[in-house]
Amino acid sequence: MAARRQPSTTSLSKYARASSPNLQNRSMDFCNAFWGAGDGGVDVLFARMRGATRTIEELRNFWKERAAIEEDYAKRLAKLAKTSLGRDEIGELRNSLDTIRLETDKQGGYHATLASQIRTELENTTASFHARQLHHKKTFQAGIEKEFKNKQAQEAHVNKSREKYEQDCVRINSYTAQSSLVQGKDLEKVQLKLERAQQTVQTNEREFSNFARILQETVGR
Secondary structure (H helix, E strand, C coil): CCCCCCCCCCCCCHHHHCCCCCCHHHHHHHHHCCCCHHHHHHHCCCCCHHHHHHHHHHHHHHHHHHHHHHHHHHHHHHHCCCCCCCCCCCHHHHHHHHHHHHHHHHHHHHHHHHHHHHHHHHHHHHHHHHHHHHHHHHHHHHHHHHHHHHHHHHHHHHHHHHHHHHHHHHHHHHHHHHHCCHHHHHHHHHHHHHHHHHHHHHHHHHHHHHHHHHHHHHHHC
């Protein structure tokens, strides 16, 4: 038996226009219908949050690798710029060759600056956001997931105890019907089974009631 959700005390339904349908159907309030039928939306929401955390982690690693590539490229350009080029030349050709080395060294500097910017503005920012995601998961989401799993376990207990109670009721009805059709020792056997079933149904009824109450309290929180 699925527990009924408590109406929200902060619902915006009171602001609905008179022409809006189903004003009395509080079960359709956003907060009460947010998770969807059977709380199916919870798994979707948690999956999206896990996916978002994984995406940010992948993006952080991407920027880290990109910065490393730029840094390595800058070092190689700087090393290349120091290579001797046209030492035997003079005049305009020598000036042109020196310009090539100078521009290569500048390009190395640009890539070194770019590597630093990627680390500062992209990698570090992404890492900071990823840390906030992990903190949020530890502080808020983990507690919600724990409560949700607890709710699922309680619903399973309610359903199992309800099935046992209903099975007892079916057996009691069956034994009661049989008692009117048999006599003698057969009747004694049926009556014995009926008494046992009646004792069992009382226990299962109490368990069913207790599990349903605990679930209702959990849902009410």
